[in-house]
Amino acid sequence: MIDIRKTQLSVEEIWHERGARAATPLRVATALAIVRNPFAGRHELDLLSFQAELRSLGRTLSEKLVDALGAASIEAYGKGAIVGEDGELEHGALWHEAGGWALRELLGGPKAIVPAAKTVGTLGTRLMVPLGHIHAAYVRSHFGTAEMTVWDGPRRDEIAYALVAATGGRIHSRAGGLAASDIGGEDGLR
Template identity: 35%
Template sequence: MDFPIRRLITIVDDKFVDAGRPADRLLRKVAVVAVVPNPHVGRYVQDLSPMVEASRGIGARMAEAAIAALGPHAAESYGKGGIVGLSGEQEHANALLTTTFATPFRDAIGDAPAWISSMTKVAAPGTLIDVPMNAKTDVYVRSHYDGMSLVLPDAPLPDEIALIFCLANRGRLNARVGGMSYAESIAAQKKLQPA
């Protein structure tokens, strides 16, 4: 199954101040969106495995764009999402957002064993989607619970799917609710690796 990317959109959001306090280092969030045709519009298909396998190439292309947009900053957190146009079903986005799709991102950013938060929906162009994000090292790092809110004014069309992957170079500015720190999650991860 071939999924030509009709559009590739990159959004970069740099945050320098929060609650009137300048950040010790900026928070850069990046979203990469690939808009692809939906081959199953208007009909139910039981076996979605060809979509799963085809998502690998889409993920690789999106990962390259995401890393370029992150620039000199290393990724610390991530999240993914998808919006299916009104002639499709939610499961079509989920089929394209499995581990097969995410592996190129994990490979590109390195040391990313944590589960990736996700959100999918069926909606018209211009619908808001909140993509949840968490630390790439451990889902329990509270400082990195965050997200990106995105609106695509003219996508997806009824016969399209918009796939979204988000990265951030750090946790929330002024995070202070305790829990495992990002540094502690890295140390714990290193202990689990074979010597």
């Protein structure tokens, strides 16, 4: 059921945010795929078979992120979906389980939620995908975003699914809150 038209991997390096230059840049990667929407133009009650099929795409995109950044380096993650105009927002919601499961598995089972964003859009739609710390949702320094966009997608009958990851928190983070070094719980929250 997964008909991939194209994939894209982008990696940005952030050295500073007007402050001192970091010794090592923050690296933020986005891996995405444009796939045909099998439900475009119609309402389908049972979407779960497609969700199950999306797990293979989740694994593929997760592997691209791990190859780009290294599993041990990833401290923040997120996921996003842009559904073409002939689809429903619910078609993007199928990515919650399929994308999040695959990324968590490759990273050794972190407990924090994989933050998500989804929308219905057209060619070139930009979606800012939220990032959060992989082990504790309350680590403010790792609240960030990664952009997902493709100049020629999604077309009306397509969906863009993406996974994003970062090697750390925001450069020059100073908004307080729980520090990554102070994570103590095992529940994905603190």
